[in-house]
Amino acid sequence: MKGEVSDSANTKEPKKQLGESGRPGIKTVDDDKSISLHVASKTLMDMARRRGLHASQFEAEQAWQQVTATNSRDRLVAAWKSLYKGHAVATSTVGLLSPSQLPAWIIVENSMGVVLKLAEGDKPIQIQWFGAEPSKLPVNPEVMIPVAPMADSSAESFLKEEPVGQASEAIRVGLKAHAPLLMRVALVSIFINVIAVVSSLFVMQVYDRVVPNFAYATLWFLAVGMLVMYVFDVLFKLVRHKMMDAVSKRLDEALSLFIFERLLGLKLDRRSSRQGSLVAQVRDYESVKQFFTSSTLFALVDLPFVFMFIGVIYLIAGPVALVPLAFTVLSALIGFMAYKPLARIQQENNDAVVRRQGMLFEVVSSGEVVKSQGGEAKFGDAWLNATRETCDRGEELNYVSTLVQIITSFFQQASYVFLIIVGVYVIEAGGLTVGGLIACSILGGRTLASISGISGLLVRWHHANYSLKILNQLLSAPSDIHSNREANTYSMPLHLDLKEVKYAYTGSYLPQFSAESLHIAAGSKVAVLGRNGCGKSTLLKLLAGVATPNQGEVRIAGLNYENCRLSWLREVIGYLPQDPRLISGTLLDNLTLGISMPSEEEIVAALEKTGLIEAVQRHPMGLQLPIAEGGAGMSGGQRQAVGLTRLVLQKPKIWLLDEPAASLDSVLEQKVIDIINELPADTTVIFTTHKQSWVNLATRGFIIHNGEIVKELLPELAPQPKNVEKPAIAPSVVNVGNVQ
Ligand SMILES: Nc1ncnc2c1ncn2[C@@H]1O[C@H](COP(=O)(O)OP(=O)(O)OP(=O)(O)O)[C@@H](O)[C@H]1O
Numbered sequence: 001m002k003g004e005v006s007d008s009a010n011t012k013e014p015k016k017q018l019g020e021s022g023r024p025g026i027k028t029v030d031d032d033k034s035i036s037l038h039v040a041s042k043t044l045m046d047m048a049r050r051r052g053l054h055a056s057q058f059e060a061e062q063a064w065q066q067v068t069a070t071n072s073r074d075r076l077v078a079a080w081k082s083l084y085k086g087h088a089v090a091t092s093t094v095g096l097l098s099p100s101q102l103p104a105w106i107i108v109e110n111s112m113g114v115v116l117k118l119a120e121g122d123k124p125i126q127i128q129w130f131g132a133e134p135s136k137l138p139v140n141p142e143v144m145i146p147v148a149p150m151a152d153s154s155a156e157s158f159l160k161e162e163p164v165g166q167a168s169e170a171i172r173v174g175l176k177a178h179a180p181l182l183m184r185v186a187l188v189s190i191f192i193n194v195i196a197v198v199s200s201l202f203v204m205q206v207y208d209r210v211v212p213n214f215a216y217a218t219l220w221f222l223a224v225g226m227l228v229m230y231v232f233d234v235l236f237k238l239v240r241h242k243m244m245d246a247v248s249k250r251l252d253e254a255l256s257l258f259i260f261e262r263l264l265g266l267k268l269d270r271r272s273s274r275q276g277s278l279v280a281q282v283r284d285y286e287s288v289k290q291f292f293t294s295s296t297l298f299a300l301v302d303l304p305f306v307f308m309f310i311g312v313i314y315l316i317a318g319p320v321a322l323v324p325l326a327f328t329v330l331s332a333l334i335g336f337m338a339y340k341p342l343a344r345i346q347q348e349n350n351d352a353v354v355r356r357q358g359m360l361f362e363v364v365s366s367g368e369v370v371k372s373q374g375g376e377a378k379f380g381d382a383w384l385n386a387t388r389e390t391c392d393r394g395e396e397l398n399y400v401s402t403l404v405q406i407i408t409s410f411f412q413q414a415s416y417v418f419l420i421i422v423g424v425y426v427i428e429a430g431g432l433t434v435g436g437l438i439a440c441s442i443l444g445g446r447t448l449a450s451i452s453g454i455s456g457l458l459v460r461w462h463h464a465n466y467s468l469k470i471l472n473q474l475l476s477a478p479s480d481i482h483s484n485r486e487a488n489t490y491s492m493p494l495h496l497d498l499k500e501v502k503y504a505y506t507g508s509y510l511p512q513f514s515a516e517s518l519h520i521a522a523g524s525k526v527a528v529l530g531r532n533g534c535g536k537s538t539l540l541k542l543l544a545g546v547a548t549p550n551q552g553e554v555r556i557a558g559l560n561y562e563n564c565r566l567s568w569l570r571e572v573i574g575y576l577p578q579d580p581r582l583i584s585g586t587l588l589d590n591l592t593l594g595i596s597m598p599s600e601e602e603i604v605a606a607l608e609k610t611g612l613i614e615a616v617q618r619h620p621m622g623l624q625l626p627i628a629e630g631g632a633g634m635s636g637g638q639r640q641a642v643g644l645t646r647l648v649l650q651k652p653k654i655w656l657l658d659e660p661a662a663s664l665d666s667v668l669e670q671k672v673i674d675i676i677n678e679l680p681a682d683t684t685v686i687f688t689t690h691k692q693s694w695v696n697l698a699t700r701g702f703i704i705h706n707g708e709i710v711k712e713l714l715p716e717l718a719p720q721p722k723n724v725e726k727p728a729i730a731p732s733v734v735n736v737g738n739v740q
Contacts, residue, residue, distance in 0.1 A: 034110050035072045039131040040064040041596075043105065043112040044079060046128065050103045050114065051146060054488035054568040055083055057596040073107055084486070086149035094118070095126065095140045104143040108134040114144055165472025167288070174251045181247050185301055188240045193305040195233045196446060197312050200439040202226050206317070207435030241266040244298060247481045252289050259285055265481035266474075268505060269547045279361060282474070284350070284467035291464035299453045309447040317432045317440045320422050324447045331408055331451050335458030338404045342459060345400060346466050349393035352462075356386040404455050412452040419444045423720065478548065480566060488568035492557040493522035494653050494684065496543060500551035501543055511550070513538040513707045520700075522653070525676070526686040526712075527698035535707040536688040537578055540656045543686060544575035568593065574652030578659050578688075580643035582634060587616065587625040591646050598649050606648040609675055611668045612641045617708060636663040644672060657678070657687040661694060673697060 042062035048055040055063070060083070067078035077089040097104060097118060104115045106127060111134050117126035125137075175182070202222055208220045252561060263282060290296075306328065314321035363370055363379050418588035423437040432440075497519040502511040513535040520526055528536045541547035542554055545561050554561045561569065582590045591603060598606075603623065607613040615638060619625045627634060634642065640663050647655060655676070661669040676685055676697055687694060695701060 022463060030511035033439065035075075035107075035112060036131065037061055037064060039110075039112055040072075040076065040079070042130045043076065044083065045112065046114055046130070047080070047103060047105065047189040048083070049490060051148070052488075053084060053486055054565045054571075056567045056571045057178060058594060059083060061596055072112070073142070073144065076105060076112065080146060084146075088147045088149070090145045090147050091142060092145060093140045093142055097143055097145075101145045104145040105714050106141055106143050108137060108141060117491055123283045130340060152188045165468070166262060166475040167255075167259060167285075167468055167471040171251075171288070171468070174254050177254075178247050178251065181243060182301075185240055185243050185247070188236050188243070189301050189305065192233060192236045192240065193302070193308060195229050195545055197309065197443065198229060199226060200312075200442040203442060204433070204439035207438055208433045209265075209435075218633045244301075255289065256285065259475070262475045262479065262481070265479045267478045267480055267548050269541070270478045274436050278390045279357065281355075282358070282471075284470050287467040288464045288471065291460055292324075296457065296460060299450075299457055302450055303454070303457075306447050306450045309443045309450075313443055316436045317423060317426055320419060320426055320432070320437075320440050320444075323415055323419040323422055324444055324451065327411060328451045328454070330411055332452040332458075334408055334411075335405060338400060338455065338459065341460060342397070342400055342462050343466070345393060346463060349390065349397050350466065350470070352389040352393050356383075356390050359383060359386055378518065393700070401459050404459060408452045408455045412448045415448050416441070416445060484563055486565050487563040488565050489557045489559065493682070494572060495522050496520040496654070496684065497553075497555040497558070498542070499553045501542065501549045501554065503538060503547060503549045504553075513542065513704075515539075515552075515709055518709065520684065520686065522684055523682045524684050524686075525697055525699045526684075526702060527695045527701035528686060528688045529690075529695070529701060530688075530704035536704055538659050538707070539704065540575070540658050540686065540688060543654075544573055544583055544656050545569050546575065555641075571650070572653045573656065574647040574650050574654065575656045576640070576643045576647060576658060576660055578662065579636075580639050581644060582627050582639055584629040585627060586623065587620075587627060587642065588623040590642055591623075591649060593646065595650050596648075602649065604644045609644045609648055609671065610641045611671045612638065612645050615641075637665065637668065641668060644675070648675060653683055655683065655685040655687075657685065659688050659690070661689070661691060669693070 041057055041064055044060040044063065045055050045057060048060075060079075063083045064075065067075055067082055069075035069078050080089055081087060092101070092104075092107075094115070097115070099118055102115060102117065106113045106115050111128040111129050111131040113129040115125065115127050117123075119125045139516075163293040202225075204220065205222060209215060210222070259282070306324075310321050310324050310328075359379070359382060363383075370376060372685055410466065420437070420441060423432060423440055426432040427434065428435060496514045496519070500516060501518075502514045504511045528539060530536050538547065542549060545554070545564075545566075548562070556564065556569070556572070583593065588603075591606075592598065604613065607616055616622055616625065640660065644660065664672065673693070679685065687697075689695060702709045703711040703713065
C-alpha cells in the first residue's frame with residue numbers, strides 16, 4: 001500500500017523565520033524533534049477544513065506548541081482537543097476503518113497524513129501527506145479519527161438547575177481534579193495525628209507505670225519507640241507539606257488562567273466600562289486564592305481529627321471530653337455570629353477599595369488631561385476621601401476580625417482550665433489517673449488550638465466567598481466564549497448583512513445604531529459618512545464583531561456572527577479602530593499579534609507599503625523597537641500605521657477602517673490609498689471618513705444620521721477590474737455627510 005496523493009511536493013518548508021536570524025527576543029518556534037511545527041500545524045488545519053471546522057495557522061501552531069505528550073500521536077490528539085473543546089479522537093487501524101469515518105490521521109515515521117480514501121480493489125489507499133512521504137507504509141497502521149461532540153442532551157432537561165457561578169464551578173472542578181492528591185494528604189494526616197495521640201499515651205504510661213516503680217527498661221523501650229515515631233512524624237509532615245503546596249500551586253495556576261481567559265472572553269461592550277474597577281474586582285481573586293493556600297487547607301485537613309482527639313479523651317477520661325466538645329460548639333457559634341456584621345463591613349470595604357482603585361487607574365491613564373487642565377487638586381481631594389473611607393472600613397473590618405479571635409482565644413484558655421477542673425473531679429471519682437489527666441491536657445490543648453481556628457476559618461471563608469461572588473458576577477457578563485461557535489466557510493463569498501439590528505451601549509436607553517436591513521456584497525468598497533457621533537464607528541464595531549447587537553443579527557456569508565468560530569472571524573475580518581492602541585513589547589510583537597509569524601521579507605514589504613519602514617530604519621533597535629503600555633513611544637500617526645501594517649500582514653478578506661487617515665500625513669495617506677487600490681477585487685473595504693479623497697475610493701457610500709442610514713449615495717456596484725475607472729461619488733452629494 002502506498003499513499004497515492006502526496007502533498008509533500010506542495011508543502012513548502014516555511015520561509016526563514018525571524019527567530020532564525022538570531023535577533024534577540026524572537027523565539028524559534030519549532031521545538032518538536034520528530035515532527036516539525038509546520039507539518040503538525042498543516043495536518044491540524046487540513047483536518048479542520050475537511051471536517052467543516054476552522055483553525056488559523058496561528059491557532060494550530062499554538063495548540064501544537066502548548067500541549068505536551070510523550071509521542072506525536074498523543075500530542076496531535078491533545079492539540080486537536082485543545083482546539084475544539086468537547087471533541088474527542090478515537091483510534092483504530094486502517095483495516096478496521098469504514099469510509100464513513102474518514103478523514104482520519106495517520107502518522108508514519110516523521111510524517112503526518114490524512115487518510116482520504118481507503119483501498120478499493122486495485123485502487124490504493126489515498127493519503128494526503130504533510131512532510132516527506134514515508135518510503136513504506138506499515139501493515140495495518142494505526143489511525144486517529146476525530147469525533148465531534150453529540151448535541152447537548154441537557155437542553156432537554158426539564159429540571160432547571162440553579163446556575164452555578166463560573167468561578168465557583170472552576171474551583172469545584174479544580175478541587176475534584178485534585179481529589180486523589182487530597183486523599184493522600186488526608187491519609188498522611190491520619191498518621192501524623194495518630195502519632196500525636198500516641199505521644200500523649202506515652203506520657204500517661206510514664207506517669208502511671210514507670211514513675212511509681214522506676215521501671216527504667218520500660219521507660220527506655222517506650223522512649224526509643226517514641227523517638228522513632230517522631231522521625232516518621234517529621235517525614236510525614238514534610239511529605240504533607242510538599243503535597244499541599246503542589247495542590248495549592250496547581251489550583252492557583254489553573255484558576256488564574258481560567259479567570260484570565262474568561263475575562264478576555266467577555267464581550268468588550270458588555271463588561272464593566274469602568275476599567276479601574278474591573279481590574280480591582282479581578283484582584284479579588286487574590287483573596288479567593290489565599291483561602292485555598294496551604295495554611296487553610298492544613299487547617300481544614302486537621303479539623304476532622306479534632307473529633308478523633310475528643311474520642312480518645314473520652315476513652316481515657318469519660319466526661320472530660322465534654323469540655324472540648326462544648327468549646328467546639330461555642331467556637332462555631334462565635335464564627336457564625338460574626339458572619340453578618342462581617343458581611344456588611346466586608347461589602348462596604350470592598351466597594352471603597354474598588355472605587356479608590358478605579359480613581360487611581362483613571363488618574364494614571366489620563367495623566368496628560370489631569371495635568372494640563374490642572375485637575376490635580378480636585379483628584380487629590382477625592383483621593384484623600386477615598387483613602388479615608390478605605391482606612392475606616394479596613395479598621396472596622398480588622399477590629400471585628402480581631403475581636404472574634406480574642407474572644408475565641410479567651411474561651412480556649414477557659415476551656416483548658418475547665419478541662420483540668422473536670423479532670424480532678426473525675427480522678428477523685430476514680431475514673432482517671434494522674435497520668436491520664438496529663439495525657440488529656442496534652443490532647444486537649446491540641447484539640448482546643450485546632451478548634452479555635454474554626455472561627456478564623458469562617459472569617460476567612462467569608463472574605464473568600466464574598467470575592468467569589470464578585471468574580472461570579474463579573475464572569476456572568478455575556479461572553480464570546482460559548483458552544484455553537486464552529487461555523488465558518490472557505491468558499492462562500494463573504495457578503496455582510498445586518499438584519500433588524502438595534503444596538504445600544506451599556507447604560508443607554510436609546511439605540512446608538514439601528515438598521516432594518518443592510519447588505520454589503522463581497523468586494524464592495526464602502527464609504528460610511530456622517531457627522532460626529534452619528535454612529536459610524538458603532539457600525540464598524542458591529543461588523544468587526546467587537547460589539548454585539550442587542551437585537552437582530554449580523555451575518556457574514558449568511559452565518560450569524562454569534563455562531564462563527566472566533567479565530568475564523570478574526571482571520572477574515574481586519575479591523576482598524578479609530579485610535580488603535582498598542583500592547584507593551586516590541587514593534588514586532590505588535591505587528592504579528594495573533595497571526596502566524598511572517599517571514600522577515602514579508603514584514604519589510606508590509607512596512608514599505610505603509611511607510612513605517614523609515615521609522616524602523618531610523619531606530620537603532622529596528623523591529624525590536626520597544627513599545628510601552630498603550631503604545632507610548634509611538635506617535636498617533638505611527639500607531640495608525642502599525643495597525644495598517646498588521647492588516648497588510650494579516651491579509652483579511654474584509655477590511656474595516658475607522659477613519660484610517662485621521663492621523664496620517666498626505667504621503668502616508670496616499671500610501672494607504674494605494675494599498676486599498678491594490679487589494680484583490682473580492683476584498684471588501686468599509687471605511688468611515690470625512691475626506692473627499694477617500695470618498696473617491698468607494699463604489700458605494702451611505703450617510704448615517706442619529707444612528708440610522710438615511711441616505712444611500714450610489715447603488716451597489718460590482719467590483720470593477722483595476723483598469724476600469726470607478727464612478728466616484730460626487731462631492732456635492734456627500735456634503736450632507738460632512739465631507740471636506
Ligand atoms: N463606549 C460608549 N459608551 C456609551 N456611548 C457611546 C460609546 N461610544 C460611543 N457612544 C455613543 O454612541 C454614539 C455613536 O458613536 P460613534 O463612535 O459610533 O460615532 P461616530 O459617528 O463614529 O463619531 P466620530 O465621527 O466622532 O468618530 C455617540 O452618540 C456616542 O456618544
